[in-house]
Amino acid sequence: MAYSEHIPGCGAERSLGHLTPPWPSVRRRRPARLVLAWLAALAALAVLGWAPSAHAQNECVRCHASLSEKRLRSAADAWRQSVHGKDGIGCFGCHGGDPADPTVRAHLAENFKPHPTRQEIPLVCGGCHQDARYIRRFNASLPVDQLTLWQISGHGVGLARADSSAAVCTDCHGIHDILGQAEPTSPVNDRMVPQTCGKCHSDAAAMSGTKLPTDQASGWKRSAHAKALAAGVPGAPACNGCHGGHGELAQTAGTIGRVCRPCHKAEAQEVERSPHKTAFARLGFSDCVPCHGAHDVAAAAGALLVSVSQGGACARCHTKDEKPQATAKQLQGMLDDAARTGDEARRAANEAGARGMSVPGLESALAELRTAEHRLGPAVHALDPSLLEPEVTAVKEAAGVVTKAVAQVEDARKTERLGYYAATGLLALLFGLLVWKSVRVARRRPA
Amino acid sequence: MATRAPTAQPRARGASGSWLGDRTGWTVGAARLATHRIGPWEVERYAAVAAAVLMLLLVASGIALSMHYRPNATEARGSVVEIASAIPFGNLVRGVHQWASDLLVACMWALCLALCLRRLYRRPGELVWLAALFGLLLVTQIAFTGAVLPWTASARDQARMVGGMARSVPLIGEGLGHFVLGGPDVGAATLPRAYGFHIAVLPAIFTLVAVAYWRLAARMSEGLAERRTAAGVALPRTIPVYPDFALRAVAVSVAVVLVVVSLATFLPRVPGITGGEVETPPWYLAFFHQILRKSPPDLLGIPGPQFIGGVMTAILLVVAALPFIDPRGSKVTRWLALVGLAGIAALTVYGLQ
Known part of the structure; x- marks a missing residue:
């Protein structure tokens, strides 16, 4: 029987035999005594009139919170703030022992596991987290495949190979202070994940036993993904976005394209039509990395394309080829043209807004312009000017709609202004006449 | 014999001597006004005229806006955008309404300041002073409730800030905050409440206060003239109400309209439809908000905001009781008013940055 089957509150009825780990260190116990003890406890509690639960009574926390030794007290304090504490998952869920015993004898229980x-650890956590029936009592949307994925991950395989530095659940999630992923300070919150992974993966000493580089986190911080995540773009990936969360997998040349594809579908489709497709396959390159980089993924800006002499992306491979350079420059010229037209239209719209002009349909016209501009990015991946041309034309047309809408309102505003100037002139004249009359009346009257 | 046709009798005038007076009994005519004389540069009179014109502009533009505005949390913002973009001259009318509102608050400040500096709060002007002060509070509330109506993120922020200010008032703070916001915090109930107060309750009270102010100010003017006559003191120079002051009042009215329309045209108010703007309070409450923002969390064992709110309430009560605290109108009061005004102006500028 696996260790996790002894965890009160996790249910002894679960069979974890198929998840027996490949390492031999788990201590086994005789099941009959435990089952009998449980049945006796259940019967006693039923007589007393209350049902057992994992968090009905927690003498552990009550006692530890009152201890003067910080090491023992802090665990209870941290637990109270954790997601387990909030859901009432007691200490004995992981450590065993007797939570109903308010004395030190609680530690003498046969199943007590202080450390x-x-x-x-993965089996202790997995004992509950792979049980869909149990987990859905607390969070129906929480996945239950973490243990399985972790076991096939580099971390799980590393631990199976007796690499004690391989990450287990507590290395990423914390120990007693585990927070839900949505909590901003949780180490597994999307914004915190690079820092959590970088804790080991940026540490040359920690990585010394592996062949992995240590510049991934610093590279990611420079990337378009990092900027998008910081800007709150939905779906912007941190480490787990590409490598997976629990089923973390080192990407190889063959897999990178498949990792990028789910988010960058349109770009991936165009790459299929590009001359790079066959060349990269022949050379054993990844679809995306040669141009965009791996962790320091560059933004889809114009500089990525040309600037052969300035170390642009094309120049990394095309140092002598005249035709690819000419194509890149042509594509760059088309993109610059589209960007200039779009910027001019936006500037006109912004200036109109700053002057308090409300342009009917401007929002939808600007949205159309943005959509047309977004289509440029995927289209350029085909590396074919004739395929990019329609998209550039679409941008120019959308920009034209914006400019025309602004111009129409400006014309109408000019007419309004003329009317206003006339009215202002009349009012000013009336004011002048009144002042003149007032002064005249005052002067005529004898003092 | 041919009888002579009766000649047409000249149209007889009634006792009042005017067409309207015969029919209404109103006896205020040009001749009567001509007998009244006032000082030529009594600022509070011009401020009151400007306030009245601004109120008329607010009512007229407000009626036009209310035809298109929808006062519920889901449609309010859209209807404001519609007014600004799709309704002909909608943005201009909106600009007139907002600028007139801001200028009305400024006008009421000027009126109160003029009354204070000219020591007109003294006997028999006690009630005039109270009416002006109450009017200032009312127009501030009218402007604030109007600022909530676009229901943008910044409008809700402003409502929340003002709710916080209301809560800082001692003793009644919690209830007052609840009353202002329609709940413990800004919510769906805040908007209809603000709308009801903005278009009906507060303007109605302000109209009553304004009418009372005019009557009281006229009575005060007569009272002062009687006192001067009794004391044998004559003003160095006076002008008759009609036609001199009437002409000036019309000129001020035209100038006010000119200024408001010019501001609305050249400095239009862009409807804040994007949300997420920098949190800034309304300018007329910026000084109070700034004091609250910089207050320490604890003052003499009392929570900072409550302490500040208590002090501000006490200052307001002292200012309201000025005619009774300083019945002679000492110079110290003038200097205190000027220093207070400079402090409020500095805090306003600081708070809006």
Whole structure:
């Protein structure tokens, strides 16, 4: 029987035999005594009139919170703030022991496990987190495949190979202070993940036993993905966005394209039509990395394309080829043209807004312009000017709609202004006449 | 014999001597006004005229806006955008309404300041002073409730800030905050409440206060003239109400309209439809908000905002009681008013940055 089957509140009825780990360190116990003990406890509690639950009574926290030794007290304090504490998942869920016993004898229970080993931790966590029936009592949307994915991940495989530095659940999620992923300070919150992964992966000493580089986190911080995540763009990936969360997998040349594809579908489709497709396959390159980089993924800006002499992306491979350079320059010229037209239209719209002009349909026209501009990015991946041309034309047309709408309102405003100037002139004349009359009346009257 | 046709009798005038007076009994005519004389540069009179014109402009533009505005949380913002973009001259009318509102608050400040500096709060002007002060509070509330109506993120922020200010008032703060916002915080109930107060309750009270102010100011003017006559003191120079002051009042009215329309045209108010703007309070409450923002969390054992709110309420009560605290109108009061005004102006500028 696996260790997790002894966890009260996690249910002894679960069979974890198929998840027996490949390492031998888990201590086994005799099941009959435990089952009998449980049945006796259940019967006693039923007589007393209350049902057992994982969090009905927690003498552990009550006692530990009152201890003067910080090491023992802080665990209870941290637990109270954790997602487990908020859901009432008690200490014995992971540590065993007797939570109903308010004395030190609670530690003498047979199943008490003060310090689960690194090999035991994934199974302790997985004991509950792979049980869909149990988990949905707390969070129906929480996945239950973490343990399975972790076991096939580099971390899981590393631990199976007795690499004790391979990450287990607590290395990323914390120990007693585990927070839900949505909490901004949680180490597994999307914004915190690069920092959490970088804790080990940027540490040359920690990575010394592997062949992995240590510049991934710093590279990611420079990337378009990091900027998008910081700007709150939905779906912007941190490390787990590409590598997976629990089923973390080192990407190889063959897999990178498949990782990018789910988010960048349109670009991937155009790459299929580009001359790079066959060349990259022949050379064993990844679809995306040669131009965009791996962790320091560059933004889809014009500089990525040409600037052969300035170290642009094309220049990394095309140092002598005249035709690819000419194509890149042509594409760049078309993109610059589209960008200039779009910027001019936006500037006109912004200036109109700053002058308080309300342009009917401007919002939808600007949205159309943005949509047309977004289509340029995918289209350029085909590296064919004739395929980019229609998209550039679409941008110019959308920009024209914006400019025309602004111009129409400006014309109408000019007419309004003429009317206003006339009215202002009349009012000013009336004011002048009144002042003149007032002065005249005052002067005529004898003092 | 041919009888002589009766000649047409000249149209007889009634006792009042005017067509309208015969029919209404109103006896105020040009001749009567001509007998009244006032000082030529009594600022509070011109401020009151400007306030009246601004109120008329607000009512007229407000009626036009209310035909298109929809006062519920889901449609309010859209209807404001519609007014600004799709309704002919909608943005101009909106600009007139907002600028007139801001200028009315400024006008009421000027009126109160003029009354204070000219020591007109003294006997028999006690009620005039109270009416002006109450009018200032009312127009501030009218302007604030109007600022909430676009229901943008910044409008809700402003409502929240003002709710916080209301809560800082001692003793009644919690209830007052609840009353202002329609709940413990800004919510769906805030908007209809603000709309009701903005278009009906507060303007109705302000109209009553304005009428009372005019009557009281006229009575005060007569009272002062009687006192001067009794004391044998004559003003160095006076002008008759009609036609001199009437002409000036019309000129001021035309100038006010000219200024408001010019501001609305050249400095239009762009409807804040994007949300997420920098949190800034309305300018007329910026000084109070700035004091609250910089207040320490605890003052003499009392929470900072409550302490500041208590002090501000006490200052307001002292200012309202000025005619009774300083019945002779000492120079110290003038200097205190000027220093207070400079402080409020500095805090306003600081708070809006």
